[in-house]
Amino acid sequence: MTDSQREDTVWQTAVERIIRKHEWPLDDTAENELIAWLKNDPAHRAAYEEASHVWLLLVWFRTLKKNSHLLLFSRLPKIAVRAN
Amino acid sequence: MFLNQQAVDLSIVFVAHQAQLRRTALRILRNPERAEDVVQDAYLKVTEAADVLNIKQPLAYLLQMVRNLAIDCHRRAAFEVGLFEREEEGLHVPALMGAPEATAISRQHLTLIAHALSELPERTRRVFELHRLDGHTHCAIASKLDISTSLVNILIHDAIDHCRAALRSN
CATH class of the missing domain: 1.10.1740 (Rna Polymerase Sigma Factor; Chain: A)
Incomplete structure (x- = not known):
């Protein structure tokens, strides 16, 4: 596998994990497995963070479109992955 | 009123x-x-x-x-x-x-995302919104739009990939 193929696989895995977590809350086994995957390689973490960021932006885009007053707040919400 | x-x-x-x-x-x-x-x-x-x-x-x-x-x-x-x-x-x-x-959110990123979403094919955007914003499961979306669950998954991935590319291009 080339570097870019490997990077793509990691990215797709990160996205898949986020989609799954969104669809169904993780049980303990799945949660531990996710943590193990994240610890396994800094690239996994980086991909997961990036995917989480995209994921969260997508919801805030709609919320802000409906509630432009939110822009008056001192900061936009800091939402962690737990928001999923 | x-x-x-x-x-x-x-x-x-x-x-x-x-x-x-x-x-x-x-x-x-x-x-x-x-x-x-x-x-x-x-x-x-x-x-x-x-x-x-x-x-x-x-x-x-x-x-x-x-x-x-x-x-x-x-x-x-x-x-x-x-x-x-x-x-x-x-x-x-x-x-x-x-x-x-x-995951602090920037307004600039939101603008990029808005643009990226508008560029998606209609079906992809629809599937993605049903999943991400309305919280429907793959199965529910598949039966609603009469497509397979694996296609639902592919389209969700496509949407996220496209948004990521838009953020990265900046």
């Missing part, structure tokens, strides 16, 4: 008294970030409430709403502590799940 007028008034009162509402939440939660989240939740409730009542004392109403939300948040936080400690312990590195700063 009358009801709309009330709703507008309430959000104006809200913005005008933001600081006081935030202090109210802060007194209960003792955590500025959670307090801010609670204030924002309250604001969303105010703007989204379909049936705005004829509120004679809007500030008192808002303060009570913030208090209730803060108390809920406080209870939830106590419950979540266990989960977070476990995650952080497992990761040993700052700035991921337990550290929301890692």
Whole structure:
């Protein structure tokens, strides 16, 4: 596998994990497995963070479109992955 | 018309008294970030409430709403502590799940996302919105749009990939 193929696989895995977590809350086994995957390689973490960021932006885009007053707040919400 | 007028008034009162509402939440939660989240939740409730009542004392109403939300948040936080400690312990590195700063949202990114979404093919966007924003499962989307669940998954991936590319190109 080339570097870019490997990077793509990691990215797709990160996205898949986020989609799954969104669809169904993780049980303990799945949660531990996710943590193990994240610890396994800094690239996994980086991909997961990036995917989480995209994921969260997508919801805030709609919320802000409906509630432009939110822009008056001192900061936009800091939402962690737990928001999923 | 009358009801709309009330709703507008309430959000104006809200913005005008933001600081006081935030202090109210802060007194209960003792955590500025959670307090801010609670204030924002309250604001969303105010703007989204379909049936705005004829509120004679809007500030008192808002303060009570913030208090209730803060108390809920406080209870939830106590419950979540266990989960977070476990995650952080497992990761040993700052700035991921337990550290929301890692995903601070910028207005510029929101603009890029808005544009990226508008570029998606109609079906892809529809599938993605049903999943991400409306919380439908793959199965529900598949039967609604008469496509396979694996195609639903592919289209969701496509949408996220496209948004990522848009953010990266910046």
